[in-house]
Amino acid sequence: MHSPLIRRKTLVVLKGYPRLSETFIAQELLGLERAGFDLTLISMRRPTDKKRHPIHDEIRARVVYLPEYLHEEPLRVLRALVAGWRKPNFSELLKRFWKDLRRDVSRNRFRRLGQALVLAHEWPDAGEWLHAHFIHTPASVTAYTSIMTGVPWSCSAHAKDIWTSPDWELTEKLADARWSVTCTRSGFEHMRDLAPAKDRVHLSYHGLDLERFGRFDAERSRRDGSDASNQVQILSVGRAVPKKGYDVLLEALALLPRDLHWRFVHIGGGNELSRLQPLATRLGIADRIDWKGALAQVDVLDHYRRADVFALACRVAADGDRDGLPNVLVEASSQNLLCVSTNISGVPELLTDDANGLVVAPEDPQALAAALERAIRDPDLRHRLGEAAEARVREHFDHDSSIRQLTRLFESEWQKV
Template identity: 70%
Template structure:
């Protein structure tokens, strides 16, 4: 019997401006001939959406974000699943999880899985989760409820803020798991006891959307107040992005150096960062642009002189994997100044394709920024090298091909 090749993809929220890499992967899989159904745990909250979302053909279904908001839908799912033979096995997994993590969140994920198991898309035969925390929990419970195989794409926060026992259980249950940085791969591999079910797959960039920048950048060196060097950053205002460190570094730059900082993104710490810029006396040089669509961000990459992102490890262990915005900026010949955290050194090599400093070190970051501001030739050299590296090693079609091959291997084995 030929296995059904329609995949249910479980996401935390959809669509999201901050998860372009997921959207481009979904579109790539569709174009590779795989039929998808998107199931999201949350409805969209962003006012804008990227063009790639409009190109994805997959139907989108939303589970109850909170069980009490749709009690009849949840109750119906419980009553239908209760007599099924797989219900006990799934319930046993929930009880085991609750013993180690007695939270309402666990019960909510089980309830969402019950709804998905009952409202199963017609013709679907596979489950795939994006992120190894809550989406993978819903996916694993649904897999147990329906006897469907499942797989997972792990990224950053989901790896580093999840308990090792939770990740190990999911690795033992999933057919395979892919992740997008060597540091994440090594961690998951250790939890899977070296199992070959863990794969490294850089999600890369859709280079058709980020074509070669044929323009030129002026050789400003920070000496003329009327020609400031533009420093750009794209990212949510959250702890792991290190914007507090970046603002402190900007405040340490020599007062006679001409620069302007532009930030793109939302985030719950935005007001705090604006207050910090005011306190540091640099608010007149800072522009807060909020969340923008992809085509608007691309134009700002091309107008900027430097891209900066001060990635760090947050107090709860959360950190970036390999921020897609660094890959995007590098694709536009834009010199990147960042930190040697997590997967960033897998893209940037200090002095060759970018400038890297330790995290949480405003003085070191300020020195790197000043060096880049004063030396336009350095910006050109490192920006060109970074673009070449991205176009040779970070084409997202490589990742799409790898994922398609992994799914094909499973389907061939099931025949």
């Protein structure tokens, strides 16, 4: 008798693939493949990053790209519409679509409908299960496709998708999905409060591939900011978007005493770079900053190992967007690198102030500057907290445990279908 993992071909719907900023998704896909899953990746957008992480080349799954904009592939969309029109479930799909559209009148709704029709019509690799990564637009395409095909679906929710989606939409998707997971307790509790069936919502930390992020056994520096020729290295990795709080971090750096010698390195792309770089100039710290842009994972790991402090000033953005538990904090902690961050969303689920990190309130440059100064001046503190952070990651954030949990969730449903 074949294992359910072999006979359930799974179509994974993603907003875009591959993406440098979503290593946690790539890591999960590779882990599922290694656990025996047969995946096909369905991407709603084509890649825009100029580089790839090595992990993307290890994933064997075929990638199918839906029309990113319907007008770009009109014949493909038209064929799907004509084919869908003849199917018995089309009227049910239209009923659901109009219900959604009345509450959210946007071109985005029509795009998701068109993408779902294309997916249902082309139906790659004889899929037997649908899984959405992100509960906003990918789950919309997945839910519409499920209505058309009758194929069940599940969902992994993360951060922005939870907090920027209206409650009515989350409630309906959580009712439709066979199960959902999310990666922070705050997100889990919010989703569970909205879910009609609370036992179908699960907490699953992404974890880290600890083989890829092996132990860093070299001795860390004893730089303390007193030597201009041996500056303390402060690192941050993340997209320059409002929820990352890079404007607050730059303001905090500008508040550090002038006698401290430090250098700040930022890794990541993002639309806010064009605003942040002039801000650094106005604050008088531009000559202390290296903007590296997006880098491959192996290069990021090298920077973790050369840095003295990792900083990330997470916040809730004006539109409600926020981080879950930023994977970069887990990665940095795995290399016994002291992290300075804020008590937003899932950050306190990893870092406890003065126990295995330094954690301050968001939107507070003065408090952040005080924590950074303390970390810069005290190498013993950095070493103590960094080692405690690494111990927590290696004990509680092992990627293999999350893959085992997801495997159980898939298998439990597949046995019912």
